[in-house]
Amino acid sequence: MSSRLMPLVHVLGGLLIFFSLTYLMPIVASLIYADGTWIDFVLAGGMAFALGTFLFLLGRPHKREIKPRDGFLLVTLAWNLMAAIATVPLMLVIDELSFTDAFFETMSGLTTTGATVLVGIDKLPPAINLWRHELNWLGGMGIIVLAVAILPLLGVGGMQLYKAEATGVNKESKLTARVADTAKALWLVYFTITVACILALKAVGMNWLDAICHAFAALSLGGFSTYDASVGQFDSPAIEAVLIAFMLIAAINFASHFLAWRQKSVTAYLHDPEAKALLGVIGVSIFVCAAYLAAFDTYPSFLTSLRHVAFNLVSIATDCGFVSQDYDKWPVFVPLWMLLLSCFCASSGSTGGGIKTIRALILARQGFNELRRLIHPRMASQVRIGDTFVSNSIAGAVLGFIFLYVLAVGELSFLLVASGLDFTSAITAIVACINNAGPGLNVVGPAQNYQALTDFQVWVCSAAMLIGRLEVMTVFVIFTPDFWRP
Secondary structure, eight states: OHHHHHHHHHHHHHHHHHHHGGGHHHHHHHHHHTOSOHHHHHHHHHHHHHHHHHHHHHHGGGOOOOOHHHHHHHHHHHHHHHHHHTHHHHHHHSTTOOHHHHHHHHHHHHTTOOOOOOSOGGGSOHHHHHHHHHHHHHHHHOHHHHHTTTGGGGTOOOHHHHHHHSOSSOOSOOSSSSHHHHHHHHHHHHHHHHHHHHHHHHHTTOOHHHHHHHHHHHHTTOOOOSSTTGGGGTOOHHHHHHHHHHHHHHHSOHHHHHHHHHHTSSHHHHTOHHHHHHHHHHHHHHHHHHHHHHHTTOSSSHHHHHHHHHHHHHHHHTTOOOOSSOGGGSOTHHHHHHHHHHTTOSOTTSSOOSSOHHHHHHHHHHHHHHHHHHHOTTOOOOOEETTEEOOHHHHHHHHHHHHHHHHHHHHHHHHHHHTTOOHHHHHHHHHHHHTTOOOOSGGGSTTSOGGGSOHHHHHHHHHHHHHHHTTTHHHHGGGSHHHHOO
C-alpha cells in the first residue's frame, strides 16, 4: 500500500503548495476593507504552504508517472485535504466554530454545493465571505483540472487526474491536443465569463464585493451568498435576471462555450443536444410551475409567480442554490419538481452536479429502445444522441453510474433517518448535497440551513457532497478490493 500512496504524497504536496496561493485574494480583500483578518489568512496560507512543502519533499524520492487508478485516489484525497486546510481561516476568525462545521462549510464551497451551517453571514468580515466564494469559484471548474496545467512542472503527467475529475460521459475527448492546453482553454472561458458576470451584476446595482462574490457563486453554480437571505436580500428583478442568465450559461458544457468562442458562432450550441434539452425542460417547467402557483393564489399575479419561479427553479435545477423566496411554503409539487430537476438538468462539462443531462438522455432513449424491442424483437437499434451513436460500453457505464447514484442517495438518506432526522428533511438533504444543489426542504429548507443537524448528520452530508462532486464512481472505486490489488 505504501508503494501506492507515497508517489501520491509528492503530488498532493505540489497541489497544496499551489493551493496556498489562493489565500492571496482574501488577504488583499482584508487589507482593502480593513477587517483585520489578513493576519489569519497569512497564517493559514503559511500552514498550507508548509504542509505542502513537507509532503512534496517526503514523497519526492518515490516520484513516478501516475497510473490510471491512482488518479481516482489522488483526486479524492486532494479534495479532502484542501477542504480540511481551508477550514483554518474560518476557525481562526469565527468564534466557537467546530472543525466539523468548518469542514462542512469548506467542503460545501469546494464542491459548489452552497449549503451552509453559518448564521449571521451578513456580519462576517468581507475577506471571510470572499474566501467562501473563492472556494466556490475554484471548485467550479475543478482545482484538479486547473492543476493539470502545472503538473508537468512537477514531473507528473496530468491526464489521469483530468479523467478522474472532469465531468461527463466521455472523458477521453479533448478540446486541444494536450490535456494541459485543454485545462487552460476551459479556465480561460470560465474566467472570461466570470468577469462578464461581475460587470453585469455591478451594472444592475450590486457593490463590488457582492458582485464578485455572487459572480463566483453563479459561474461555479455554488450558491453561496454574502447574506443570510441569499439573493432575496436584494429584491431586484434585474439582479435575478442577470443571475438566471449566467446560471444557465454555467449549466451548459464549457466545451460548447469554448467552441462557440473559437468559431465565433452559436453553431456549437445548436449541435449540443444537452443544451437544447436543458433549456427546453427548464423553460417548460418554469411556465407550468408558475401556472400551478397562480392556480393556488400563492402570489397576487401570474407575473409575480413567473418571476419567483423562474429564479428559484433555475437556481435549483442547475444545482446553484441561490434562493429569493421560501419555496418550502409553496404547494409541495413545485419544490419537489425543482429538486427532481436538480438531479439531471446540468450538462456534462458544466460546473453543475447530479446525473447530468447526457446520462438522462441516454437512459431515456435506451428505455424507449427496449420498449420497441418488445414489439420488434429482431430490431437492431443503437442509442443515438444528436449525430453520435452511443457505444454499448458507454450505455453500460451510464446504467452503472445511475444505479450507484440511486444506491448512494438511498443509503445516505436512511443513515440520516436512522440518526433521528425526519424523512423529508433527510432525503431532500441528501439529494441536495449529492447534486451539489444546496438547500433541501423542512429542516434544511431555503429559509433554514444545515446548522440544526447533529455532527454525525453533518459528516454524512459532507460525504454526500464529495461523492456527488466527484461523480460517485471516482469515490466508490477506491473501496473495491480490486483497486488495491497490484
